[in-house]
Amino acid sequence: MSHQQQFEALVAVLKATISPTEHFTLAYDAEASDFIRFNHGQVRQAGQVQQAIATFKLIEDGRHANLELTLSGDTQTDTQRLNEALQQLRDTLPSLSKDPYLLPNLQAWQSNNVQNVALPDSGHVVEHISELSQGLDLVGFYAAGPLYRGFASSWGALGWHQANSFNFDWSLFHENGQAVKANYAGHDWNTEAFVQRFEQAREQLEFLGRPLHALAPGQYRAYLAPAALDEVIGMLCWGGFSAQALASKRSPLQRLYDGNTQFSPLVSVDEKVSGSLSPAFSREGYPRKDLPLIVNGQAGERLVDSSSAAEYDLPANGADYGEWPSALNIAGGSLELDQVLEKLGTGLYISNLWYLNFSDRAAARLTGMTRFATFWVENGKIVAPVSTMRFDDSAYSLLGSALEDLTRERELILQSSTYSQRQTGSIELPGALINRLTLTL
Amino acid sequence: MFDFSAQLKQRFAALQSDAQFFSVRYVRRTGQRLCVRKNVAEPPSLSSDEGAMLTARVKGVEAYAATHDISQAGLQTALNQAVAMARRLAPHALLDLSDHAVSTARAEYLSPHFSDAFPPLSDCIGLLMAESNSVPQDERLVSWQASLGLEMVEQIYLNSAGAEIRQAQRFVYPGMSVTAYDGQDSQTRTLGGDNFGQQGGIEVLSHCGLIGAATVVADQALQLILAPNTPTGPRDLLLLPDQMTLQIHESIGHPLELDRILGDERNYAGTSFVKASDFGTLQYGSSLLNVTFDPEIPEQLASYAHDDDGTPASKQFLIRNGLLQRPLGGALSQYRSGLDGVANSRACNWNRPPIDRMANLNIEPGDQSMDSLIGNIENGILMSNNRSWSIDDARNKFQFGCEWGQLIKNGELKGVVKNPNYRAISAQFWKSLSAVGDASTFKVLGTPNCGKGEPNQVVRVGHASPACVFTHVDVFGGDA
Numbered sequence: 001m002s003h004q005q006q007f008e009a010l011v012a013v014l015k016a017t018i019s020p021t022e023h024f025t026l027a028y029d030a031e032a033s034d035f036i037r038f039n040h041g042q043v044r045q046a047g048q049v050q051q052a053i054a055t056f057k058l059i060e061d062g063r064h065a066n067l068e069l070t071l072s073g074d075t076q077t078d079t080q081r082l083n084e085a086l087q088q089l090r091d092t093l094p095s096l097s098k099d100p101y102l103l104p105n106l107q108a109w110q111s112n113n114v115q116n117v118a119l120p121d122s123g124h125v126v127e128h129i130s131e132l133s134q135g136l137d138l139v140g141f142y143a144a145g146p147l148y149r150g151f152a153s154s155w156g157a158l159g160w161h162q163a164n165s166f167n168f169d170w171s172l173f174h175e176n177g178q179a180v181k182a183n184y185a186g187h188d189w190n191t192e193a194f195v196q197r198f199e200q201a202r203e204q205l206e207f208l209g210r211p212l213h214a215l216a217p218g219q220y221r222a223y224l225a226p227a228a229l230d231e232v233i234g235m236l237c238w239g240g241f242s243a244q245a246l247a248s249k250r251s252p253l254q255r256l257y258d259g260n261t262q263f264s265p266l267v268s269v270d271e272k273v274s275g276s277l278s279p280a281f282s283r284e285g286y287p288r289k290d291l292p293l294i295v296n297g298q299a300g301e302r303l304v305d306s307s308s309a310a311e312y313d314l315p316a317n318g319a320d321y322g323e324w325p326s327a328l329n330i331a332g333g334s335l336e337l338d339q340v341l342e343k344l345g346t347g348l349y350i351s352n353l354w355y356l357n358f359s360d361r362a363a364a365r366l367t368g369m370t371r372f373a374t375f376w377v378e379n380g381k382i383v384a385p386v387s388t389m390r391f392d393d394s395a396y397s398l399l400g401s402a403l404e405d406l407t408r409e410r411e412l413i414l415q416s417s418t419y420s421q422r423q424t425g426s427i428e429l430p431g432a433l434i435n436r437l438t439l440t441l
Numbered sequence: 442m443f444d445f446s447a448q449l450k451q452r453f454a455a456l457q458s459d460a461q462f463f464s465v466r467y468v469r470r471t472g473q474r475l476c477v478r479k480n481v482a483e484p485p486s487l488s489s490d491e492g493a494m495l496t497a498r499v500k501g502v503e504a505y506a507a508t509h510d511i512s513q514a515g516l517q518t519a520l521n522q523a524v525a526m527a528r529r530l531a532p533h534a535l536l537d538l539s540d541h542a543v544s545t546a547r548a549e550y551l552s553p554h555f556s557d558a559f560p561p562l563s564d565c566i567g568l569l570m571a572e573s574n575s576v577p578q579d580e581r582l583v584s585w586q587a588s589l590g591l592e593m594v595e596q597i598y599l600n601s602a603g604a605e606i607r608q609a610q611r612f613v614y615p616g617m618s619v620t621a622y623d624g625q626d627s628q629t630r631t632l633g634g635d636n637f638g639q640q641g642g643i644e645v646l647s648h649c650g651l652i653g654a655a656t657v658v659a660d661q662a663l664q665l666i667l668a669p670n671t672p673t674g675p676r677d678l679l680l681l682p683d684q685m686t687l688q689i690h691e692s693i694g695h696p697l698e699l700d701r702i703l704g705d706e707r708n709y710a711g712t713s714f715v716k717a718s719d720f721g722t723l724q725y726g727s728s729l730l731n732v733t734f735d736p737e738i739p740e741q742l743a744s745y746a747h748d749d750d751g752t753p754a755s756k757q758f759l760i761r762n763g764l765l766q767r768p769l770g771g772a773l774s775q776y777r778s779g780l781d782g783v784a785n786s787r788a789c790n791w792n793r794p795p796i797d798r799m800a801n802l803n804i805e806p807g808d809q810s811m812d813s814l815i816g817n818i819e820n821g822i823l824m825s826n827n828r829s830w831s832i833d834d835a836r837n838k839f840q841f842g843c844e845w846g847q848l849i850k851n852g853e854l855k856g857v858v859k860n861p862n863y864r865a866i867s868a869q870f871w872k873s874l875s876a877v878g879d880a881s882t883f884k885v886l887g888t889p890n891c892g893k894g895e896p897n898q899v900v901r902v903g904h905a906s907p908a909c910v911f912t913h914v915d916v917f918g919g920d921a
Contacts, residue, residue: 039703039707043535045705047505047526048505048519049506049508049792050506050507051508066484066485066486067486067488067489068486068487068488071509072510072511072512072515073515074512077512088487089487092562095562096484096563097482099483100481102484123529126530130533139704171708177712181708248584249627254627307483354711354833355833357830358828358829359860360920361627362625365919367829367831368831369831369832371834388834388838390840390864392840394920441838441864
């Protein structure tokens with residue numbers, strides 16, 4: 001029985017079991033993954049993981065509770081587990097108060113997206129990586145396999161999303177400890193594209209052999225490559241666009257959404273679900289909408305889950321609990337990639353940033369480290385790699401008064417995170433040329 | 442408790458394999474997370490999870506297969522997959538584990554008060570509601586919540602060498618936070634939450650101080666919104682235990698993880714400024730610094746008798762009188778490096794393999810009372826409760842921020858300051874440790890949120906520490 005059939009069988013069981021006064025939603029997350037990690041160009045640890053999780057919400061008379069349940073894959077066992085979960089939730093509901101913010105989607109929508117492009121055999125991928133990394137100190141991680149997401153409700157909604165995907169995230173280390181980071185991810189493995197990506201990383205590695213350039217704290221011109229800008233944007237997503245965080249005055253973009261400040265008119269940020277790799281429906285059962293979050297530097301829509309919709313009288317727009325974006329799309333500018341070094345002139349070329357956090361959340365002031373392939377550039381030419389440095393600066397400067405331009409070309413970055421399960425988030429964004437980045441340590 | 446134990450043993454005994462060694466690690470987790478936000482109870486989130494990881498060693502090469510199907514057929518399929526993967530990847534394997542010894546331990550471990558019933562869900566919600574309702578009416582208090590997480594974990598480890606290790610643990614995570622807003626700036630004060638968790642029962646709520654905390658937490662949020670920013674410049678820094686946990690975690694714990702030193706984490710969590718040759722020779726901190734791996738404090742989050750590879754756990758000094766002694770490395774990393782380590786090979790669940798993790802990593806108490814710590818500071822600042830953490834991938838250059846600051850002048854606590862931050866370099870910072878609080882300042886804390894590894898894993902770690910003073914630290918505030 002396929003995953004989709006297993007899911008639909010469980011939905012049928014629930015529909016047949018609940019009483020006329022009860023309602024349910026059922027979200028389904030499953031995967032079969034190969035996980036292979038590399039160190040020194042060889043396999044350090046390898047394995048496979050098969051898992052399936054149902055998140056079951058029971059609703060009756062304005063009361064509701066959720067139960068996350070691991071499934072076994074065997075219909076009889078899972079039917080029994082689901083019935084036990086139903087009983088546990090039935091026992092729980094009477095002890096709860098009615099939830100004034102309960103707002104389930106009553107629409108009987110349907111969605112089906114199945115992508116079955118065959119993945120390469122992981123053994124062959126390992127052989128290829130081993131060949132390419134001959135003589136190199138490669139460390140990295142390959143994750144691949146099918147992902148399954150489902151949603152159903154007692155009101156007749158039924159969504160299914162299934163996709164095969166791979167994500168190879170790796171670093172090449174120079175003997176001096178400097179490293180370059182690279183990633184090759186997607187649905188359709190293309191050996192030629194992978195080799196090209198690998199060679200790009202190898203070429204960058206050669207620059208890292210030059211003597212380190214030590215920088216003093218101060219302000220510098222800088223180019224943030226897309227992966228580095230992704231880290232900055234990632235911090236702003238910590239509640240930045242969340243309706244609840246904004247209402248609770250805990251959003252790092254509070255001043256933007258309150259209209260007290262703005263980013264550069266160059267900055268436009270969309271949550272663009274259509275055409276992305278993530279499901280078209282939320283785990284709450286709302287279709288996910290494309291949303292302009294920042295428009296020419298000004299605050300736009302916010303992400304609203306069903307609870308916030310009820311609490312703040314806003315339209316629910318398909319955000320999941322926590323109200324994080326997962327398919328960001330940031331507009332490009334006018335800077336051509338082949339002119340980045342020339343326009344930078346003298347300053348820092350930063351490939352990646354690392355371990356960002358807030359120095360002052362209310363002021364959107366961030367700190368973090370350079371990591372992987374950061375270069376000192378003089379008169380448009382790479383001079384030397386730079387020792388690890390800390391920055392501390394406001395997002396309203398980095399993406400506001402200090403932002404000179406964004407690259408016309410953008411990069412699609414697929415989330416490589418595997419906490420609990422492989423993630424489907426993505427971001428498409430340009431690089432950013434900044435005339436003032438503050439380094440502190 | 443251990444309801445599946447007999448069946449698992451039966452199924453394990455029936456597994457067929459020509460692997461040189463194989464094991465099963467079964468985990469069952471149940472939990473509940475409750476939250477009352479602004480006097481409205483959020484829907485409870487309950488969980489029930491079980492699965493098993495099969496690990497096989499074939500001609501010195503190990504691989505794993507984790508499965509949600511714990512039937513006889515499911516376990517056999519997973520074992521076969523692990524064996525096949527070990528064979529397939531053998532030509533490319535980094536490690537030859539042919540001579541690596543395996544556990545033969547037989548033991549059982551329970552959290553304190555594990556058999557005592559925890560109050561029913563409705564009582565827990567009532568308790569949180571009472572705390573939430575106790576937050577004073579003040580239009581500047583714009584958000585608050587009281588929460589309680591509860592997790593029960595049973596793990597059974599069996600292997601083909603005869604090991605049988607069972608552990609059953611209960612983890613409790615109380616928390617409260619209040620946010621104040623003045624139209625421009627917002628300040629949040631928290632109790633517990635991500636900075637607190639312990640093993641045990643209902644007594645953990647008392648250990649945390651949740652009951653009756655609402656008015657104090659709310660008052661401190663209001664004090665912060667009225668407070669000036671932390672002044673910039675070097676001064677002596679008194680860190681309370683709820684910030685020491687983060688300081689220990691980031692700038693002692695992570696750099697001493699042996700798998701980082703061996704390079705495994707260079708693509709993700711990072712490397713370390715500590716080298717394998719530093720153990721036994723590097724003066725990590727001042728002579729007042731004594732750091733232990735201590736799995737023997739019963740209520741601490743990562744207390745256990747054996748790690749997830751079956752290695753017996755015992756208290757060990759990692760740093761004694763400031764001198765670096767041994768790394769945080771489990772049996773495998775010890776085998777690879779030739780260094781003595783500790784029993785810290787840990788996995789977050791059945792679907793992730795064990796790797797070197799922090800467990801309980803503590804600073805031993807010194808001899809100074811809190812009055813004495815404060816009294817000996819001429820120009821300083823007290824900081825409490827972490828809210829921001831950032832450190833480089835070698836775990837050296839760091840910047841940390843706290844919720845609460847209080848200036849210290851001529852041996853006395855003075856006014857409250859907001860947005861207290863400090864930055865330094867690990868390799869130098871611990872040498873500036875000038876005073877260590879005594880047992881009266883010592884607190885057993887921890888966090889459920891330590892991330893590391895590929896595939897990614899979040900584990901719970903315990904940190905216990907006295908209050909500590911560091912001299913001449915670069916301190917600064919925020920922009921607001």
